[in-house]
Amino acid sequence: MKKLQVLGTGCPKCKKLAENAEAAAKALGIEYTLEKVTNISDIMKFGVMTTPALAVDGVVTSAGKVPSVDEIKSMMS
């Protein structure tokens, strides 16, 4: 079970990142949970300085941009 966390306050880029992350997980056929972390204090605990960001199993894999579905697939594998 992969734990996906989208870090961001809810702007369109954050929503697009969440969509791409879900699409990547589904394309890989893996089980996942998706959490949207919108509280700034909680986001800061990840050491993230720019949002949106994506964490996979607690490790931040991208920040400040929206990676493509293919890029996120490689981050998960």
Add this chain to the structure above:
Amino acid sequence: MAKCSCAGGVKVVLPCSGSANVGQIANEAAKRLDIEGTAKFFCTAGLGGHVSGMVASVKGADKVLVLDGCPVGCARKCAEEAGISGFERVVVSELGIEKKHEFNIAEADIQKVVAQCRATLSASGAKKGAGCCG
């Protein structure tokens, strides 16, 4: 404070903040660049410690300025070890400021470094797009 990158053009500065006058001048210059909005001051120690959020944030920036105090280049090495490439670099001691193990830093030296950082970032340019957060 984490900042939305929706408007693009995110510039970051990574000072060495080392234990000499030039390191502390670099640190003070980075603070001023952040306060005036020229570049966001990022934690070089976090990068060196491979804190995933810090590394990903720097990799996601449009422009990265490494601000070393001296030719030893600790900030540059932290960036390279973290897989950061394509960054700009300013070295305080190459601006006519002698490295000493003391902490009485001169205002004129800070201003000289800030000016050089502004010029370097300005020359390198950065793309800027439309924001989405208002």
